[in-house]
Amino acid sequence: MKNKEQVDKELDQSEEQLVKETPESEESKEQETQEEVVSAEEKLAAEVADLKDKYLRLYSDFENFRKRTSKERLDLITTASEEVLRDLIPVVDDFERAFKVNENQEEAGKIREGNQLIFHKLLKILENKGLKPMEDLVGKPFDADTQEAITQIPAPSEELKGKVIDVVEKGYTLGDKVVRFAKVVTGA
Template sequence: MNTEQQADGRQKAGEQPEQEANVTYEAATDNETNAAEAGDENQQAQAADASEAQDAVNQELEELRKQVEDHQQRLLRAQADFDNYRRRTMKEKEEFAKYASLKLIEQLLPVVDNFERALAASKDNKDYDALAKGIEMIFRQLDGVLANEGLKPMEAVGTPFNPEYHQAIMQVESEEHEEGIVVEEVQKGYMLKDKVLRPAMVKVSS
């Protein structure tokens, strides 16, 4: 082998590793490029997913805002209705308290008319017996009106003393009654339905 052949062999031996290095570099470059492209695709996919998620969140927030506005409007309407109801109820209570005695007064007017007639007749007629009968009839009329409203007198005499119904003003000795019995009624007591309107003023045996 001459000198030229040896040099040529060395040159070819040197070129082969360089070519292999170039191939390796190009492969590595291709891998990096592919990896970069894959990374870009992943980033794009993640960005798309994030955008879709943000759109869903925004849509949900918008629906929640609409629901809040709807609830606020309902609350305002309910509050306005309640305020109107409260004012109407207060007015009705005031009207009721103002005219609560209307029915009773209407029933008492005929009694007042009869009293006026009796007084007028007593001036022209000195018949006191007739006047007494007229007053008795008016009293019965008045008593009937009050009874229709639930007023009734107490029956106190002969019953045991009860501080819920009786007001004792005096103790007296009595041979007919045991101790603690109402023996005399000084002022009549009245019940209005089931409630004591006025206790009876009584004398109690000692």
């Protein structure tokens, strides 16, 4: 059996060994946590750099898209009426021919008939493009969404108050959109 001194001596050695191991293990744990923190910081930095790159690419794609669509819109606006104008050129040619023929013409009936033919041709082209005149406005209530009141005159009868009495200039619609408001006289 061991005596008390030997046991105390062994205990002291164990304690010393524990004390020696403890600081080393704490140091090693600190070192491991520092390495983990550095590794996590590196991962976060790499992730931030990746997200910045994605953001810059997305931003530049959006800017390119915005510039392209604004250019396309501008091109569309400038060339949208090209087809209508191309269809109206023959009407202009007809008017020029009518003016040449009418220089020596003395009969007003033939001139009027030729002008009416050209006018109806022009109306047909415009109607084919979707332009429609506002018809039958006289006697109907004034509508500020499609009409512009030029003036008010005393209503000839009580039932015409607040209604359209005369149309000074026709209004036109293209589909559901008003292209030109009808200029009307209303009854007061």
